[in-house]
Amino acid sequence: MPETVLQAAFPSVPRGGLAAQRVRRAWWMAAPMLLVLAAVGGWPLLRTIWFSLTDSELSRLDDYTFIGLENYVGEYGLLASTDWWHAVGNTLLFTGLSVSLETLLGLGVALLLNQPSRLRTLLRAALLVPWAIPTVVSAKMWSWMLHDQFGIVNQQLLALGLIATPLAWTADPQLALFSIVLVDVWKATPYMALLILAALQMVPVDCYEAAQVDGVPRWQVFRRITLPLILPGILVAVVFRTLDALRVFDLIYVMTSNSRDTQSMSVFVREQLIDFGLVGYGSAAATCLFFMIALLSIVAMGLMRKAFERAAA
Amino acid sequence: MSRIELRGVSKSFASTPVLNGIDLHIEAGEFCVFVGPSGCGKSTLLRLLAGLEDVSAGEIEIDGVLVNDLPPARRNVAMVFQSYALYPHMSVYQNMSFGLQHRKLPAAEIEARIAEAVRILQLDGLLQRRPKELSGGQRQRVAIARAIVRQPKVFLFDEPLSNLDAALRVQTRLEIARLHRALGSASMVYVTHDQVEAMTLADRIVLLQPLAGRADALSVAQAGPPLELYHQPANRFVAGFIGSPAMNFIAATVKSLGDGMVVADVHGMVCEAQLSAQGLTPDEPVTLGIRPEHVLLGQGTQQARVCHVERLGELSHVYLDLPGSRAPLLAKSPRDDIAIDDLLPFELPAQVMHLFRADGVAQARSNAAAAGAADPAAAAST
Numbered sequence: 001m002p003e004t005v006l007q008a009a010f011p012s013v014p015r016g017g018l019a020a021q022r023v024r025r026a027w028w029m030a031a032p033m034l035l036v037l038a039a040v041g042g043w044p045l046l047r048t049i050w051f052s053l054t055d056s057e058l059s060r061l062d063d064y065t066f067i068g069l070e071n072y073v074g075e076y077g078l079l080a081s082t083d084w085w086h087a088v089g090n091t092l093l094f095t096g097l098s099v100s101l102e103t104l105l106g107l108g109v110a111l112l113l114n115q116p117s118r119l120r121t122l123l124r125a126a127l128l129v130p131w132a133i134p135t136v137v138s139a140k141m142w143s144w145m146l147h148d149q150f151g152i153v154n155q156q157l158l159a160l161g162l163i164a165t166p167l168a169w170t171a172d173p174q175l176a177l178f179s180i181v182l183v184d185v186w187k188a189t190p191y192m193a194l195l196i197l198a199a200l201q202m203v204p205v206d207c208y209e210a211a212q213v214d215g216v217p218r219w220q221v222f223r224r225i226t227l228p229l230i231l232p233g234i235l236v237a238v239v240f241r242t243l244d245a246l247r248v249f250d251l252i253y254v255m256t257s258n259s260r261d262t263q264s265m266s267v268f269v270r271e272q273l274i275d276f277g278l279v280g281y282g283s284a285a286a287t288c289l290f291f292m293i294a295l296l297s298i299v300a301m302g303l304m305r306k307a308f309e310r311a312a313a
Numbered sequence: 314m315s316r317i318e319l320r321g322v323s324k325s326f327a328s329t330p331v332l333n334g335i336d337l338h339i340e341a342g343e344f345c346v347f348v349g350p351s352g353c354g355k356s357t358l359l360r361l362l363a364g365l366e367d368v369s370a371g372e373i374e375i376d377g378v379l380v381n382d383l384p385p386a387r388r389n390v391a392m393v394f395q396s397y398a399l400y401p402h403m404s405v406y407q408n409m410s411f412g413l414q415h416r417k418l419p420a421a422e423i424e425a426r427i428a429e430a431v432r433i434l435q436l437d438g439l440l441q442r443r444p445k446e447l448s449g450g451q452r453q454r455v456a457i458a459r460a461i462v463r464q465p466k467v468f469l470f471d472e473p474l475s476n477l478d479a480a481l482r483v484q485t486r487l488e489i490a491r492l493h494r495a496l497g498s499a500s501m502v503y504v505t506h507d508q509v510e511a512m513t514l515a516d517r518i519v520l521l522q523p524l525a526g527r528a529d530a531l532s533v534a535q536a537g538p539p540l541e542l543y544h545q546p547a548n549r550f551v552a553g554f555i556g557s558p559a560m561n562f563i564a565a566t567v568k569s570l571g572d573g574m575v576v577a578d579v580h581g582m583v584c585e586a587q588l589s590a591q592g593l594t595p596d597e598p599v600t601l602g603i604r605p606e607h608v609l610l611g612q613g614t615q616q617a618r619v620c621h622v623e624r625l626g627e628l629s630h631v632y633l634d635l636p637g638s639r640a641p642l643l644a645k646s647p648r649d650d651i652a653i654d655d656l657l658p659f660e661l662p663a664q665v666m667h668l669f670r671a672d673g674v675a676q677a678r679s680n681a682a683a684a685g686a687a688d689p690a691a692a693a694s695t
Contacts (some may be wrong), residue, residue, distance in 0.1 A: 063363065204401075206396050207398055207401075208401075209392075209394070211412075212385050213363055213365070213392045214463065215385070216413070217415055229401070
């Protein structure tokens with residue numbers, strides 16, 4: 001009613017003046033955060049992209065020339081570097097292995113934790129411990145446990161007679177990536193489990209009861225009711241973990257340093273930037289990593305929106 | 314044919330008793346309604362029948378088979394949930410077929426059953442929709458259809474109408490009554506807190522009362538045909554719950570006792586009740602009860618002032634000030650010309666008066682009165 005009165009009195013006042021006010025207020029509220037993001041995210045990103053188009057080096061940061069896409073597609077450019085592609089391969093392999101293992105294990109743990117039990121609250125808290133330990137600490141811890149001469153893992157396996165000679169868990173090229181995946185799974189499974197548990201607890205109890213009265217077998221209930229209903233939740237968890245895993249640095253750097261066999265994209269970037277002082281080249285690699293992750297995020301968000309719409313429909 | 318028999322059934326959650334001492338049998342094809350105020354355990358009783366909860370004591374038999382330890386799937390019951398419990402990610406068709414798929418039924422049989430349910434509940438054109446795209450009434454019908462295709466021995470309804478608006482509730486109530494006639498042999502057990510639903514649908518009402526922490530109280534306040542509960546409530550709780558607006562209760566003392574007649578004193582006003590005098594003693598404090606529709610206005614020897622009037626169109630609710638009573642006496646009257654502060658003559662006819670002793674138990678109607686006031690078939694009190 002007031003709006004129509006307003007319309008009659010002041011025809012110039014746009015319809016939905018309140019809505020416009022709300023939009024303005026929202027922008028004011030968001031402005032500080034946007035400024036901070038631009039300062040700590042946007043500006044460094046733009047500088048990295050700019051450096052990637054120059055021949056800048058660490059020892060003479062201000063003395064550079066613009067060389068266009070030379071760092072990417074030149075004769076010695078990134079796309080021609082076998083080391084880079086090796087790092088990309090390592091990263092993808094690490095991401096694929098660790099995220100799928102974490103998803104499966106996380107789902108299992110979440111299903112167990114979803115069973116009513118007095119231990120549940122305690123277990124839920126205990127579960128978070130690996131996730132709460134800083135990665136550098138847990139990586140160092142595992143490095144010691146996996147040490148080829150003094151590590152407890154080798155000692156136990158030898159004692160049990162499962163292996164005849166100690167294994168070089170982090171030094172053996174065949175084993176190193178596997179060891180890293182193992183530690184990442186140990187660390188990130190709780191995170192997966194908690195996200196999936198949250199999704200599980202959103203499934204209405206009466207759906208289960210209806211299926212129970214109808215005599216639907218448990219496996220069918222899981223496959224046809226539980227899984228479709230928690231799928232959006234699982235997808236969110238998988239996307240979060242994937243984006244995380246693609247940037248993996250600390251775990252690999254602590255456990256195997258600069259070893260070519262396990263080098264991830266982030267480790268490659270650090271090596272070029274710091275060890276070799278090639279700021280331009282390293283920035284090009286960092287920019288590639290950024291665009292890969294950005295592309296994946298956009299695709300994932302599109303897929304998730306579809307999944308959510310289907311779940312909501 | 315499916316008879317349900319409950320013997321000494323009790324249920325407590327942790328140390329809180331919810332249901333106590335339930336002995337009940339539900340005949341094959343009977344429409345039995347569990348009704349009661351919130352917290353009386355009626356939904357819990359239904360879930361005990363479904364097998365979604367374990368009994369704490371007692372036995373449940375369906376068709377002569379002890380089902381205490383049988384999982385829900387093997388009891389051959391179908392349940393319609395208060396929230397409908399439709400599978401949100403499945404279409405209407407899938408919602409109906411899902412419960413049948415693992416039963417190794419031929420596809421043609423599943424098709425036929427669904428087609429039949431669709432016809433009965435008029436679901437044509439909705440089969441490919443998801444629950445989100447349906448109105449409340451449509452969801453309710455899908456939930457009922459999902460139960461029908463199972464062809465169970467017993468249908469269990471848990472407050473199926475409570476999420477619908479008033480008009481739709483009346484319509485769906487009619488549909489459920491019709492459905493019960495159409496399905497014939499299947500028993501239906503229906504839970505509601507709404508006594509109108511209970512009165513209109515039930516062959517038999519089981520009125521449950523909250524235990525309120527008393528370990529010795531029984532859950533079933535009265536069980537019987539709707540009119541028996543209306544005309545011959547076994548106790549004050551039943552009398553107050555059945556009937557709308559509720560029965561008037563008036564504190565009184567017994568003045569004298571006759572043959573099939575009790576005379577009581579209400580602050581100097583003399584009231585007669587055609588009830589058995591057995592067990593009563595003069596000067597005993599009692600509670601008189603009379604339904605608003607039985608109070609006669611505009612005649613009789615008593616007089617009272619009108620303190621409030623509600624005009625509903627078809628009739629009026631007239632509130633009378635009684636001497637020495639805080640609660641006014643409510644009377645239904647077809648007249649719409651009664652005004653506040655009018656002084657009206659009224660009468661409390663002796664043949665429709667109820668009388669409750671201090672422990673709430675109703676005084677039995679003397680034989681002469683029972684024949685006139687109550688449903689003859691329901692004359693035997695439970």
